[in-house]
Amino acid sequence: MFYREAGDFKTSYTDDSQTFPIKFDRYRYYVVLVVAFAVVPFVINDYWVNAVFLPFLIYAIAAIGLNILVGYCGQVSLGTGGFMAVGAYAVYKLMTSFPEVSIFFHIILAGGITAGVCVLFGLPSLRIKGFYLAVATLAAQFFLVWLFNRVPWFYNYSASGQISAPERTVFGVPVTGAETAPWAAYLFCLVFVVASAIIARNLTRGMAGRKWMAIRDMDIAAEIIGVNPLKAKLSAFAVSGFFVGLSGALFFAVYLGAVEVGEAFGINKSFLVLFMVIIGGLGSIFGSFAGAAFLVLLPVLLKNTLVGGLGWPTDLAAHLEFMIVGGLIIVFLIAEPHGLAQLWRVAKEKLRLWPFPH
């Protein structure tokens, strides 16, 4: 009824190529932003921030990053965990080496460093594709974790081999360290998430995104119409690495506070983010959010229902949780291989016509 494009005339090409061409979508987006920035910080407590919001926001950035590489440019990567570790260790080294600089810039810089590392490990993509590339990036995963474990310089020669985030403030409010208020950590991450999503959307609707998708859909044709495959692939690795690095930095500095590399950024993390991208929908920014939400919220929801609602023992619930999440992923991929984003698109198509059948 309200979800209509009729009557919403576009009089310029700028209007036509905007992110939300339909008025209702636009308003919904503004409402979500207002709620996220102005309402949520006042109502959340420590549990909600640490169990739900922080992991969701941070994984959403990682999923956006990986989606650019896998979903838009078609280059499979299993090195996400390793690249997140690069972001984490980069921000740690920056925080401890230049304590007077704002952590805001440290995190952005950590993204930049990760982008560089990601490009380096993206070089094989110029020669190999598909599964073989996946294996090459898997090497990055293991090498990077090994590197951060073995070279003491990265963890400032601490006895435990761990890194832990010192307290840093933004506008006088601590965002890392033990004193951090839940709302501060939430808002800090939210700023990065919103900026990442907008940047990713802008890149993917413009020429950069077209080049990436051209490479994904048919690399030979892309080259013959003038796409430089070297530049297109490496720029995808760079942009992807930047976002993954951001998320790794936030994951360590704001969310966990202290990190042991093999545990926090192991191969599991690579798969988790890849699943988010696949379940959310390849080649969709919304899908990255949906996938992150699905895999972060589902375990929390199951735990609360099984333990809190039905009163089952915690260990039984924990094992069941694995089985149910795993089963759901399989069911889900069979029912809708194009992910949550596709379900969303279909729903919107239907809604445009509702209440009429055609």
Next chain:
Amino acid sequence: MNDMTPDGYTTEDGRKIGAVVMEMRNITLRFGGVVAIQDISFDIREGEIRAIIGPNGAGKSSMLNVISGFYHPQEGEVWYKGAKRPTMKPYEVAQQGIARTFQNIALFEGMTVLDNVMTGRIRQMNAGLLSQAIWKGKAEREEVENREVVEKIIDFLEIQHIRKTPVGRLPYGLKKRVELARALAAEPSILLLDEPMAGMNVEEKEDMSRFILDVNDEFGTTIALIEHDMGVVMDLSDRVVVMDYGKKIGDGSPDEVRQNQAVIDAYLGVAHD
């Protein structure tokens, strides 16, 4: 075609054809022991429609691939706009203004028609990644300016109604048209068409022929095309190169080629009385 001069000639229907844009000199291309193209020379002149014909396996597509930089000939030289072309990657050739379509459609199936055609504007759009990331300044300006050009081409090829449709959902005939649109969007100096009518019914062939003639007429685009449909080739083209088993066996106006005994033997079969 009798008044052939270095500066060009006038076609039967009175169009002025200009000087040589591209010249192939003694091209030989081998794949291992197989000789795909053997010592072939011909030129393409500004504004003309040049056809390359020949039986299956004659080396026509290989020739097109040499022009678009996908194959590198072992011997011979490609001269483009008065200079010898060094060995180039395909995307560098495209940047020089040579666009092409493919025998088996090579569109980007996951993208909309509009995005596919916009990709053709790659030569004209070079805003930096940062500008694109914030969608301000050069990137935004380029996007609008090039969209206007692309919309003209979309109008011209009559595909307005499908501009937001993903290419994967389109029928064959329309895909061919979208591919032509993408090649045209590059505003190429030379447009290479690899079997633009393959697999089409008569009506679609008529449409496509009209589009090719209109493109040549309205934009003055130089066109080199490969086609099997003899009627189409003879009607459309100004000059024809005939290949057989990798060798050139004829070159000239459609009428000249039609009367060439070697061509008749090799390609058109038995001579008609």
